Amino acid sequence: MMTRLYCALYARALMLSEALRRRMLRVLSAWLAFISPMAMADGDIADILNRFAEGSRSGTTSVLVMVQLAGVCGVIGSVFAAKGMKNNPQIKLWMVALGLVTSLLLLGIPELIKRGQTQMGMTPVSVG
Known part of the structure; x- marks a missing residue:
């Protein structure tokens, strides 16, 4: 017990x-x-917005590089999908074409931005 x-x-x-x-x-x-x-809060609202703008500016180039990488991977994937289309009936021609066109658009985004800047009369800057 x-x-x-x-x-x-x-x-x-x-x-x-x-x-x-x-x-x-x-x-x-x-x-x-x-x-x-609280220990790091030494600025005001304007400092917060300035930091946000700086982060957005530096993040823009990173996002553009990632989008271009996705475009390259998409083109390679579309080529492999087109090659495997004869053995796999689930892969349709329109799927391969859509993947290829989308990937090519992703690859061309920095060029589109540059041309848009020149058409608007802005000085083109390198974005990628």
Whole structure:
């Protein structure tokens, strides 16, 4: 009888210590998440918008490079799909053509941007 009571108390103490440890980690994580933005908040709304604009500007070139990579992968995939079209009846000609045209458009986006800038009278800048 005493052994059973001892085991029950020991299990309860282990569960309580585990729950307290989990709760302490949650409180510590919440405290760090709450404190860290306050420690870095040294500007105003205009600084936030300036940082957002700088991030958008640097992100634009990265996105254009990724779009061109997707275009190259799409052209290669379309070529392989056209080759496999004779063995696989599920691959249709219109699917291959749509993939190829879309991929070629993705490859030409920087050139489209450059031509649009020259037509609008802006100085063309390198975007990719």
